[in-house]
Amino acid sequence: MAKKLQDSYLAAHDQLYRSLRMRIMYGEVSPGQAMTLRGVAEEFSVSVTPVREALKRLATEGALSISVSGRFQTPALTNDRIEELAALRALIEVELATRALPRAHMALVERLQTINNAISVAVAKADAVTYIRTNLEFHRTLYLRAQAPAMLATVETVWLQMGPTMRALYGRLQRKDPPMHHRLILAALKAGDEPGLRVAVRADVTQGLRMLAR
């Protein structure tokens, strides 16, 4: 193990946590998929010790559920839970977007437009994982301007819980249209239009999900 205090050093359990977190958040795994300590340990060539720690951290955040017998799997969300998490997103992301607006300069809008183009490509290719990833990148890029790290962390926990089920929903719907609300968000950012931004963000995170939950 290299020097701990160096910037580039990450403990094995932390690296595992981050890798698995991204995998789950971006829908690289389906709902209901089991994950065993020894399976993950073998995949990453480590002992089960850091794996246990990483999986338990993810379970604490709702990214993994633990069966009564103690086994780990990705959660399959009920429609009630989807609605609840969408409502949470609407509450928090609207606030994040509002806080970001004063710092939403043209460079940000251009960056978001670039991401939106990538989203359209992913949609055209019916690539659920890239779609989820780029969609969240769109949102995260905007909300980082809010400079509200605890709120952003909270929303990321919501995204994380939704990853596998989002994958299943996108796969089922075979969506062909790029998200129109992103364009409304971009227009509101350009215009410095706070009420319009709030409406667009809320619509983006709730209406889309309501359709998907049918």
Next chain:
Amino acid sequence: MAKKLQDSYLAAHDQLYRSLRMRIMYGEVSPGQAMTLRGVAEEFSVSVTPVREALKRLATEGALSISVSGRFQTPALTNDRIEELAALRALIEVELATRALPRAHMALVERLQTINNAISVAVAKADAVTYIRTNLEFHRTLYLRAQAPAMLATVETVWLQMGPTMRALYGRLQRKDPPMHHRLILAALKAGDEPGLRVAVRADVTQGLRMLAR
């Protein structure tokens, strides 16, 4: 170890997690307090294995911070962070209270009044831990009626992050008055007054904290 599938069975790491979580959430520890694996292991008479897992879970939720060298301690929140967490509470708890309102029958109001009396006793005794605990019990009892488990879990994560700093703030202010907003919340519940309830909950979770952060 007893039978795993029995209701009463909890793994050591889970018991530890729960005990330490409550300790932190209710302000039984001050901000900046260190926590070592072997210290906790000795206190609870277990090996370091479940302790590591429990402490890492708590760190994932922001209940503990990890220094660059890897050590665990309770976080001391900046004023910015306090404001941000209060804003999160305002967003989510107002929604929880609103969702709870249709199920807020007289038995609930009476239960909340009983808790409020206990809060007043804790305030009169300048007992910060009991105050924090009973205050959160007031809110949790109300929000359980919302039947929105993911939202409630999210808010509890916020409470958890605030526990040690709330302890320090209450200790510094030596508050003598019971929280008046709780009475407004109770009145709004009795009257079925949604706008009044929203205002009272928002005021309770934000104004009090703003005063405390001075």
Next chain:
DNA sequence: CATTTGCATTTGTGATCACAATTGACCATG
């Protein structure tokens, strides 16, 4: 007195082990 050095102690980490409980596969029975 402030700073540096040396060293013992402490701390967190990953690996390994043994164990209890659960699961899955296979076979027997009705």
Next chain:
DNA sequence: CATGGTCAATTGTGATCACAAATGCAAATG
């Protein structure tokens, strides 16, 4: 064919170990 029993394999758990890095303390130095 459905159900129950048996047994090996799998799974998660806590304990222990060795190790590297960080910390704290005392002594030496400027």
